[in-house]
Structures are given as C-alpha cells and as structure tokens.
Amino acid sequence: MATLGVVPSVPATGGDAATPRPAGEHDVNRKRLARLGWSFSTPAFLVIGAFTIFPIGFSVAMSLSHVNVSGSGFSLNGFTGSNYSTLVHAPQWRYALGFTVVYTIVTVLVEVILGTCIALVLERLTKGRGLMMALLLVPWSMITVISAELWGYIYDASYGVLDQIFHAVGLGQPIFLGTPTPAIVAMMVADIWKTTPFVAIIVLAGLVMLPEELYEASEMDGASGWTTFWRVTFPLLRPTIALAVLFRVLQAFGLFDLPFVLTQGGPGYSTTSLAVLGYQVMFQDLNFGPGAAVATSTAVLVLIGCLLFLKVFRAQVGEEGS
Amino acid sequence: MAPITIDKVTKVYPNGFEAVHELELEVADGEFMVLVGPSGCGKTTALRMVAGLEDISGGTLRIGERVVNDVSSKDRDIAMVFQNYALYPHMTVAENIGFALKLRKLPKAEIKKKVEDAASILGLTEWLDRKPGQLSGGQRQRVAMGRAIVREPSVFLMDEPLSNLDAKLRVQMRAEVARIQRRLGVATLYVTHDQVEAMTMGDRVAVMRAGVLQQCDNPQVLYDHPSNLFVAGFMGSPAMNLFEASLGESASSALVGSQRVALPESLHTTRPALRSYANRPVILGIRPEDLLVEGDSIPTGSDYSPLEGDIELVEALGSELLVHFTTDAHRVEAEGAREADAEGLNAGSLTQGGEGVARVEPRAQLLAGRRVRFMLNPARLHFFDATNGKAITS
Numbered sequence: 001m002a003t004l005g006v007v008p009s010v011p012a013t014g015g016d017a018a019t020p021r022p023a024g025e026h027d028v029n030r031k032r033l034a035r036l037g038w039s040f041s042t043p044a045f046l047v048i049g050a051f052t053i054f055p056i057g058f059s060v061a062m063s064l065s066h067v068n069v070s071g072s073g074f075s076l077n078g079f080t081g082s083n084y085s086t087l088v089h090a091p092q093w094r095y096a097l098g099f100t101v102v103y104t105i106v107t108v109l110v111e112v113i114l115g116t117c118i119a120l121v122l123e124r125l126t127k128g129r130g131l132m133m134a135l136l137l138v139p140w141s142m143i144t145v146i147s148a149e150l151w152g153y154i155y156d157a158s159y160g161v162l163d164q165i166f167h168a169v170g171l172g173q174p175i176f177l178g179t180p181t182p183a184i185v186a187m188m189v190a191d192i193w194k195t196t197p198f199v200a201i202i203v204l205a206g207l208v209m210l211p212e213e214l215y216e217a218s219e220m221d222g223a224s225g226w227t228t229f230w231r232v233t234f235p236l237l238r239p240t241i242a243l244a245v246l247f248r249v250l251q252a253f254g255l256f257d258l259p260f261v262l263t264q265g266g267p268g269y270s271t272t273s274l275a276v277l278g279y280q281v282m283f284q285d286l287n288f289g290p291g292a293a294v295a296t297s298t299a300v301l302v303l304i305g306c307l308l309f310l311k312v313f314r315a316q317v318g319e320e321g322s
Numbered sequence: 323m324a325p326i327t328i329d330k331v332t333k334v335y336p337n338g339f340e341a342v343h344e345l346e347l348e349v350a351d352g353e354f355m356v357l358v359g360p361s362g363c364g365k366t367t368a369l370r371m372v373a374g375l376e377d378i379s380g381g382t383l384r385i386g387e388r389v390v391n392d393v394s395s396k397d398r399d400i401a402m403v404f405q406n407y408a409l410y411p412h413m414t415v416a417e418n419i420g421f422a423l424k425l426r427k428l429p430k431a432e433i434k435k436k437v438e439d440a441a442s443i444l445g446l447t448e449w450l451d452r453k454p455g456q457l458s459g460g461q462r463q464r465v466a467m468g469r470a471i472v473r474e475p476s477v478f479l480m481d482e483p484l485s486n487l488d489a490k491l492r493v494q495m496r497a498e499v500a501r502i503q504r505r506l507g508v509a510t511l512y513v514t515h516d517q518v519e520a521m522t523m524g525d526r527v528a529v530m531r532a533g534v535l536q537q538c539d540n541p542q543v544l545y546d547h548p549s550n551l552f553v554a555g556f557m558g559s560p561a562m563n564l565f566e567a568s569l570g571e572s573a574s575s576a577l578v579g580s581q582r583v584a585l586p587e588s589l590h591t592t593r594p595a596l597r598s599y600a601n602r603p604v605i606l607g608i609r610p611e612d613l614l615v616e617g618d619s620i621p622t623g624s625d626y627s628p629l630e631g632d633i634e635l636v637e638a639l640g641s642e643l644l645v646h647f648t649t650d651a652h653r654v655e656a657e658g659a660r661e662a663d664a665e666g667l668n669a670g671s672l673t674q675g676g677e678g679v680a681r682v683e684p685r686a687q688l689l690a691g692r693r694v695r696f697m698l699n700p701a702r703l704h705f706f707d708a709t710n711g712k713a714i715t716s
Contacts, residue, residue: 211406223396
C-alpha cells in the first residue's frame with residue numbers, strides 16, 4: 001500500500017548524482033527551481049497554516065492551559081495537565097470513549113462486509129451497473145444532517161414510519177430514540193445505510209482492477225467460487241478494504257451529526273460520542289480547557305489507532321511488491 | 323495421455339460475430355501444436371474454447387475420448403499458461419505452483435516434493451520463497467509454466483506466453499518451453515502471432531485467418547508449400563515476394579512486369595495444372611532466399627531464369643544481405659499477413675509498393691542505385707491463382 005500516505009515531494013531540486021553537470025550551471029538551476037517551488041507552495045502553506053495548523057496548535061495549547069475567557073478574548077494562563085486528568089476521571093468521557101469505539105467497530109465492520117457483498121454483486125452485473133451505482137450513491141451523496149432528519153422522521157415515536165410498521169405487525173410500539181440501546185442501534189442503522197455505498201464503491205474500484213486472468217487461472221486450478229473469493233479475491237482486495245476501513249474509522253470516530261440531530265447525545269448520555277461531548281463541554285458548558293482536551297485526545301487516539309492498523313496491515317500484507 | 327480433437331468447432335458471439343468457423347484440428351499425444359495468425363484471427367478464442375473459458379457455439383471438442391463441450395475448465399484435465407502469467411501476487415512462488423495441488427487436498431509433503439521437482443526442472447529452486455512481484459519477467463514466465471507442469475495434466479494450453487518478454491529472453495525461453503514440452507511429452511496447444519515462434523517451436527503449425535483454418539502442417543511444409551497467398555505471405559521473414567504475372571502461350575513463360583521469366587518443361591512435369599493457366603494472370607511468389615546473385619552457387623547447365631531489378635537499399639545483417647529492389651512488376655500484398663509484420667516480430671521488412679527483397683550471401687558486391695540481375699530456380703517458384711489466391715500445386 002505505497003499509495004497510503006505518500007505525498008509527492010516539492011519540485012525536484014535536481015540532485016541526480018548519476019549525471020554530473022558543470023557545478024555552476026547545476027547550482028543556478030537548483031536555486032531557480034527551489035525559488036519556483038517555494039513561490040508555488042507559499043499560498044498553500046499560508047492557507048493551511050492559518051486554517052489548519054494554527055487552530056490545531058491553539059486547541060492543543062488550550063487543552064494544556066488554564067483558559068480564561070473575557071470580553072477581550074481567550075487568555076491561556078500557565079501550563080497544566082489538569083484538563084486531561086479531569087477527563088480521565090469523568091464518567092461521561094469514559095463512556096463517550098467506549099461508545100465511540102464500539103460504535104466505530106460495529107458500523108465499520110458491518111459496512112465493510114455489506115459493502116464488499118454489494119461490490120461483488122455490482123461487479124457481476126452486466127446490465128444496469130451504472131444505474132445501480134447511481135442509485136446506490138444517493139444515500140452517500142445526501143448531507144448527513146438531512147439524512148439524520150429523515151431518519152428522525154422514520155424513528156419518530158408518534159408518527160414515524162417504523163413505529164407504524166412495528167405496530168401493524170404486532171411488535172408493539174418501541175421507542176426507538178428514547179431508550180438507550182434502541183437509540184444506539186437506530187443510529188448505527190442510519191450510519192450503515194448512509195455509508196455502506198461509499199465502501200461498496202471503493203471495493204468495487206479495487207475489484208475491477210483485479211485482472212480477469214487471475215479468476216480464470218484459479219478456475220483452471222480447480223477452485224470453487226467460494227475458494228476463489230477467500231484465496232484470491234479477498235487477499236488481493238485487502239489493500240482496498242484497508243483503505244476503506246481507514247477512511248471509515250477516521251469518519252466514524254468523529255461521529256457528530258447523527259447524534260446531534262437525532263438524540264443530542266441522549267437519552268442520558270447514551271449516544272454521546274467524543275465529538276458531541278467535546279462540543280457540549282466547550283460550547284454549551286463553555287469549559288474551553290477540558291473541551292479542547294476532549295478534541296485533542298480524540299484526534300490523538302484515532303491517529304494512534306490508524307497507525308497501529310497500518311502497521312499490522314503492512315506486516316500482514318508484507319511486500320507483495322508490484 | 324489424451325490428445326485434443328477439435329471437430330468443426332465454431333464460436334459465434336451474441337452480437338453475431340463469428341470468431342471461429344468450423345475449426346478442425348487434432349493434437350496428437352505429445353505433439354506441440356502451434357496456432358498462429360494475425361490479431362483477431364480467432365486463435366485465442368479457439369484456445370479459450372479448449373480451455374473451457376469460452377462457450378462453444380457449435381461442433382464437438384474432445385479431450386481424449388471424452389466430449390468436453392459442457393465440462394467446466396477444472397474438470398477437463400488441462401493446464402493453461404496465460405499471456406500475463408496470471409500469477410497470484412499474494413502467494414510465494416511455491417504457493418503459486420502448489421495452489422492447484424493444495425485445492426486437491428494432497429498431503430503437504432507430496433505437494434512440497436512436486437513443487438520442488440517442478441522448480442528444479444525450471445531452475446526456480448532458489449526463488450521458491452519469493453513473491454511474483456520480486457521476480458523478473460522470465461522468472462515469472464517460468465513460475466507460470468511450473469504451475470501448469472505440477473498438475474501433470476493431459477493437455478497444456480499456452481496463450482502467447484512469451485509475448486511479454488524482451489526479444490532476447492523470448493528467444494531463450496522459446497527453446498526452453500519447447501525443451502520442457504518435449505521432456506514432459508504432454509500434448510500442447512500453443513497460440514502465438516509470431517510466425518518465428520510458430521516455425522521454431524511447433525511440431526505442426528496451424529495458420530488461421532479471420533476465424534478460418536488456412537493450413538495445418540509441419541513448419542517446413544508450410545514454408546515450402548503454402549496452400550494459399552495468405553500462408554505464403556504470413557510465414558517467413560522477410561515475407562515471400564509476391565508479384566502479379568501472366569503466363570504466356572502454353573505457360574512456357576511468365577511475364578513479370580516487362581520481364582519474361584522462362585518456365586522450363588521440368589516445371590510442368592511437377593506442376594501440370596500450370597498449363598491450364600496459359601494466357602491467364604497468376605501471382606508469382608519468390609522467397610527472398612530464392613533470388614540468387616553472382617557468388618551464390620548456381621549449378622552449371624541449370625535452367626535458371628534471370629530477373630532484373632534496381633537496388634534501393636542494402637541491409638547488411640552480417641550473416642546475409644537483405645537487398646531491397648524495385649521492378650516494374652506490381653507487387654501483391656497478402657491481405658492480413660502484413661499486419662503480423664506490423665506487430666514488430668518479423669525483422670527486416672521495409673518492402674513497399676513494387677519493391678522486392680532478396681536475401682543473398684554477405685560478400686556479394688551490391689550497391690544501392692545499381693542494377694542487379696537475380697537468377698531464379700524455377701522449381702522454387704510459387705504460383706497462385708489470381709482470383710482465389712490458392713496455390714497452383716498439382
């Protein structure tokens with residue numbers, strides 16, 4: 001998976017040892033190219049610096065300081081680790097962490113399995129593949145807040161469609177969003193509905209890249225369809241699936257809009273994800289220090305998780321080379 | 323060991339395109355049969371039908387005594403080497419070679435032994451733990467061979483297995499594949515568009531064009547007695563010179579452009595049918611090596627006829643000279659045969675328009691711009707019917 005995390009370098013500086021050139025000319029070229037490179041890169045650096053690096057840095061600084069808010073703005077007073085120790089001792093944070101981790105694992109797992117199945121079906125479609133893909137992408141293309149509102153209608157306890165259906169088939173009238181476990185499951189269903197197509201499309205892209213000859217070879221070797229999938233298709237899809245998993249884990253760990261719209265983190269704090277908790281602490285309780293600590297710790301945790309995943313993945317896939 | 327019998331096998335695609343038309347071919351025990359032809363001639367489709375990767379629209383396919391039209395690939399007792407090798411990139415060389423055996427649930431020790439045997443035949447022993455991505459093209463090709471060998475099938479199918487190798491390696495592997503095939507003695511159907519491969523590797527060669535089998539025989543017969551213009555133009559490099567000609571009164575001479583080539587009585591005794599072409603147009607075929615110049619050995623008292631031309635270009639290849647010359651005769655292109663040339667496998671064909679090519683001994687004193695006088699051995703001339711392109715042989 002050399003494609004993960006490989007960023008093309010800044011315009012070449014011409015340090016090619018194999019073709020020696022006259023020293024003077026070499027230097028002039030090199031300086032000129034470097035100047036050109038910097039002039040192209042500077043606007044991007046400025047924008048990224050102002051809108052990404054600075055907020056992150058400021059957030060980290062806030063999480064490590066006593067933050068005072070006054071009419072004239074923020075002031076960070078002195079270094080402290082207390083924001084983090086507050087978190088670690090707060091049951092809400094520990095719950096939110098557990099909830100977010102479980103939510104991420106369950107949704108990503110289901111999405112990857114379902115998405116792979118859908119991709120396998122789509123790949124075999126000879127007619128109407130384009131139409132099916134377009135239809136499939138409708139949920140994914142919808143803004144999450146809007147799809148969350150739609151699911152809100154579906155789950156609504158008094159006029160929701162699902163409520164009516166359950167009632168009609170004699171399964172009673174469960175309160176989907178008002179009780180903790182059903183609320184969590186309902187939220188997962190909404191997430192899976194929306195995001196499975198994304199996984200399916202990525203896996204499909206990986207599938208169509210696999211050469212047809214490999215399937216023919218495995219057919220000749222005497223493999224059944226099932227064996228071919230497990231011995232040939234799936235191992236070769238691992239890099240693609242890993243990519244989908246990475247994208248999805250990063251997204252799912254930042255879960256915010258679904259609980260924000262559907263349950264506001266409730267009932268109780270049963271659907272309070274780390275992101276929702278961070279928002280509540282920071283912008284509703286105006287506890288900027290601990291709020292920043294929630295945000296920073298979430299980012300660090302997901303980063304560590306992804307790095308570990310990549311490490312395990314690399315060790316497993318090894319150097320399959322080209 | 324079971325041979326292959328292809329009996330009037332036809333392939334028609336759903337869009338109505340007929341890729342293979344009533345192909346009849348038999349591959350005997352241990353025989354190396356090469357299917358050759360320009361791209362799109364149906365040779366790969368034919369092979370894939372034998373492999374079970376394409377449905378057969380008509381006719382009967384037998385492997386051994388068994389009709390296998392509706393038998394799936396894995397039950398046909400065949401092994402195939404693919405053009406792009408189709409190695410499993412996530413498996414080591416040993417796993418690739420042993421995959422089929424593993425699926426048959428053979429004991430591990432037996433798989434290991436068979437894989438090692440195959441690897442030693444192919445010189446892959448030290449690479450068994452590598453993955454295909456770490457191997458060179460030639461090594462990958464050998465792994466693909468190994469995967470086929472290890473299964474001990476009754477038939478090998480090879481789909482242009484050497485076409486992805488560079489020229490030098492291709493020559494080397496050509497000999498190697500032929501050697502391995504002879505050693506194992508398994509009936510082999512080998513597809514290529516390279517007539518040099520076909521000539522050098524095949525026990526017999528089947529030439530196809532536009533889905534139709536043109537001729538199937540051993541390579542030398544194909545070269546010496548092509549059954550029609552297409553085979554004549556396709557086999558051989560540089561290709562046979564084909565000129566429009568007309569036979570004179572009682573077919574005792576042929577008018578080639580403005581030059582008259584005498585056709586002695588001896589020719590008519592071997593090819594009496596030529597008489598019936600008297601006063602009619604024919605196509606005259608001359609292999610480049612049958613255009614002799616001074617310095618080539620011409621037996622005394624022979625009935626050789628001269629043919630003159632203007633030298634355009636002389637290509638010195640060291641072992642021989644390729645002399646490109648023009649005459650006022652109209653050159654004929656065997657349709658489709660040039661296309662194979664264009665795929666870059668036939669060396670040294672620059673011929674265009676009224677040009678011909680002669681292959682002469684390297685010390686001949688020939689310079690571009692000069693006039694040259696070639697001597698033709700009438701017995702080595704080829705005549706084709708101008709209307710249907712069929713060889714006039716009898």
